[in-house]
Amino acid sequence: MSKETSLSCLTSAALALPALAQAAPDMLEDAQVEYQFSYYDEADERMQARTHQVRASLQPSDKLNLNLDLTRDTLSGASPMFNMPVEGQTQQILSGASIHEKRDVVSFGASYKMAKNLLKVGLGRSVENDYKSNFYSLGLSRYLNQKNTQVDVGVGLSLDKHGIADQPLTDKKRSLSYHLGVTQLLSPQSFIQANLGYGQHRGVLSDPYKKVYIEGKGLDVDLRPESRYQSTLSLLYARQFKSNDSALHLGYRYYQDNWDIKAHTLSAKYHYPLAKGWMLIPEFRYYKQNSADFYQVYFNQDSIGSYHSSDYRLADFSAQTWGLSVNKRLSDKAKIELGWQSYRSRRDTPNPLAFDLLRLAIKLQF
Amino acid sequence: MLATIMRYFWFFFCLSLLAACQPVKPWQRGSLASEQMQLYQGSLQSSLDDHVYFSKEAASGGYGVAAGGCGCN
Structure with missing residues (x-):
């Protein structure tokens, strides 16, 4: 099975939560359980994945919050291994429909509220038959300026x-x-958030399942540098419209790393409340990256360097995601949501990635 | 480039402080607390989205600390 070589696959989003506004009244219950099932389906009969996620949250006091997350992924299908020229055309060679794997993740988080601070800790473990990860996080949020400003700092180790x-x-x-x-906070109807991130990854970052094709020589292993330093800057803006209570979320993220990859991500999400507890949420995302400095579709004896990879995820490409979610509040303590996303990428290499993602979520409060 | 990013970040931070000259009072925060204004509402969804994009694109992170690795197809 092919492996992604970066290390951070789950983001501790809670560290970025704005707590300047009081939580919605329905979030102040003592306990909450969420379940989500998703079906991921790539075009051209490549990968499929079924994911079950459960989150249980408990609030034993008004200062302490505990949560437990469980995830199971089941994957099957074929994944691109390398590219090679065939009769003047570049052809992508897949692994064959031989991949069958599951991934189990368990994580625990706790937060403790103080007068002007919120302290958060987290730890977890992810297990696959070819990958194991233990991860830890520590974060602190501090409220300033009569709770009009929130500063978050955090560190994570994997x-x-x-x-x-x-x-x-x-x-x-x-x-x-x-x-x-x-x-x-910018006004009673809007706020803005800026995030700065830095990641330092060391060790074996090559993908043991990927290969490169060298003209006149044949196949060789995927070989990447043993360190990767990633920097990100993201800006998020949210505004509610008084006329119909709808809200618009806009986001931008800039990314760069020492593999010479730069990427831009733009996102927009519109939350439109309807009658009788229904909510409609269309979304759009645009992503663009350039290739790693050691990436080529395939190599020849002159172009092969110390490091080399033909992993399509390190190529130059852009992608668009369109999505639509609809949720319905069934009662004060129950909500159901159905979502669909469609991802289409554009690149020069053959078989650009396209997938659809379907999602069903249920939230219960006690 | 990191220095450039830092400059933009501090520019935004200072701008934020200026914007805070007229603070929003606690009783004015009803709209901000509404479900549609929560950035990470349905956090299981954002966790799923992060995982999928991490598996298929070179860029990752940007909204919090990383919390674990995976072998992703």
Whole structure:
């Protein structure tokens, strides 16, 4: 099975939550359980994934919040391995429909509220038959300026082992990430948030399942640098419209790393309340990246360098996501949501990635 | 480039402080507390989205600290 070589697959979004506004009244219950099922389907009969997620939250006091997350992914299908020229055309070679794997993740989080601070800790473990990860996080939010400004700082550590499926996991990775965020209320109907992130990844970052094709020589292994330093800057803006209570969310993220990849992400989401507890949420996302400095579709003896990869995720490409979600509040303590997303990428290499994602979520409060 | 990003960040931070000259009072925050104004409402969804995009694109992160690795197809 192919492996992604970056280390941070789950983002501790809670560290970026703006707590300047009091939580909605229905979020002040003592306990809450959420369940989400999703079906991920790539075009051209590539990968499919079914994901079950459960989150249980408990608020034993008005200062302490505890939550437990469980995730199970089941994957099957084929994944691109390398590209090669065939009769003047570039052809993408897949792994064959041989991938069958599951991923189990368990994580625990706690937050403790003080007068002007919110302290958060988290830890978790992710297990696959060729990848194991233990991760930890620590965060602090501080409220300033009569709770009109919130400053978030956080640090995360991930210790991973990986290798080939069903063999001893001998390759190691170590990832450290830092986060600094500022949220500012602009008016009774709007706020803005800025986040700065830095990630430092060291260890074996190559993908043992990917290959490169060298003209005149044949196949060779995927070989990447043993360190990766990632920087991000993101801006988020949210505004509510008094006329119909709808809200618009706009986001931008700039990304760069020492593999010479730069990426821009634009996102927009519109929350439109309807009658009788219904809500409609259309969304759009645009993403663009340039290729890593050691990436080529395929190589020749002159172009092959110390590091080389033909992983399509390190290529130059852009992608658009369109999505639509609809949710319905069934009662004061129950909500159901159905969502669909369609992702289409554009790139010069053959078979650009396209997938659809369907999602069903239920939230219950006690 | 990191220095450039830092400059933009501090520019925004200072701008935020200026914007705070007329603070929003606690009793004016009803709209801000509404469901549609929560940035990460349905956090299971944002966790799923992050995981999918992380698996298929080179860029990741940007909204909090990383919380674990995976072997993603």
